Structure formats: C-alpha cells, structure tokens
Amino acid sequence: MERERITREELMERLFHDDYENLKGKKLRMTRVRVPGKEVCMAHIISRSDEVIYQNLGLHIGTHEGEDHTGESIGLLRFTPWEAVVVAADVAFKSADVEIGFMDRFCGTLILTGGLTQVQTAVEEVVRFFNERLGFAVCEVHRS
Known part of the structure; x- marks a missing residue:
C-alpha cells in the first residue's frame, strides 16, 4: 500500500482545519515531539553513488577527509529510540566489510x-x- 504524499500546507490544513484560514501568513511555532517506539523507520541502499551525493551528505569531511568514495554504495538507516543506532552500527560493522560514514x-x-x-x-x-x-x-x- 503506497502512502499518500501531501504538501506541508495540506498537512497544516488537515491539522488545524478551521483555524488554518486565520493562521495563513502568520508565523507559527511548531514543536517536534517524538514518542520513541522500537522501530527501524527506514532502510535504504543507494547502489552506486555519485560524488555529489557524498558531498551533500558530508561524507567527504571530518574523519573521511581526503577519501574518495565515488561509486561506492551507501546504506541509510533510521531508528527509534535513537540510541539504537549504536547497536545497529555494531551489528553492521561485524556483519560486513563496511565503513560507518555517519552515526547520530x-x-x-x-x-x-x-x-x-x-x-x-x-x-x-x-x-x-x-x-x-x-x-x-x-x-x-x-x-x-
């Protein structure tokens, strides 16, 4: 089942219904609240990446400065609770010959x-x- 894609304005309209018309053009303060569950939210593999992808992800700076990863694959994972990423990095590193490009x-x-x-x-x-x-x-x- 494919999820419906909606714009930010459509989302705001759905959230605020009748108040939306009165809120248009005004500054809003949005607070992001997460209730962490136990979930792997995203698991995606970019099979062969271009240099621009590495640069935009910042994978060519810091501990990876001077390294050329052009043409390598990239695995992207997202977790809740956020601390689970430490366990995920350990499992990934022990299961295959990969480098950790970024861990947050x-x-x-x-x-x-x-x-x-x-x-x-x-x-x-x-x-x-x-x-x-x-x-x-x-x-x-x-x-x-």
Whole structure:
C-alpha cells in the first residue's frame, strides 16, 4: 500500500482545519515531539553513488577527509529510540566489510559506505537482528 504524499500546507490544513484560514501568513511555532517506539523507520541502499551525493551528505569531511568514495554504495538507516543506532552500527560493522560514514545517536541516523554486496549484507543483517532479536517493528529494505 503506497502512502499518500501531501504538501506541508495540506498537512497544516488537515491539522488545524478551521483555524488554518486565520493562521495563513502568520508565523507559527511548531514543536517536534517524538514518542520513541522500537522501530527501524527506514532502510535504504543507494547502489552506486555519485560524488555529489557524498558531498551533500558530508561524507567527504571530518574523519573521511581526503577519501574518495565515488561509486561506492551507501546504506541509510533510521531508528527509534535513537540510541539504537549504536547497536545497529555494531551489528553492521561485524556483519560486513563496511565503513560507518555517519552515526547520530541523537537522531537515530546511521549511514554506511562500501561495496554494494557488503552494504546490502550489513543493512539486511541490521534489519533482521532488530526484528528477530530485539523485537523491533521494521520496514522493508529498499534499493535504488
């Protein structure tokens, strides 16, 4: 089942219904509140990336400065609770020859880099581990 894609304005209109007309043009303060569940929210594999993708993700700076990852694959994973990303990085690193491009324990984001087979193995193993061993709700692994 494909989810309906809506614009930000449509979402605001749905949230505020009748008040939306009075709120148009005014500054709103939105507070992001998350109630962490046990979930792998996203698991995606970019099979062969261009240099621009690495640069926009910031994977060419910091500890990876000077490295050329052009043509490598990228695995993107997102978790709640956010701290689960630490376990995911450990599972990924131990299951395949991948590098951790980025890990954020405050937002639950993990980016892996490496060869396609290795990245795919790592992402699939993380999703399997979280589902079978930790009882997390998991999403499908997507590949582009």
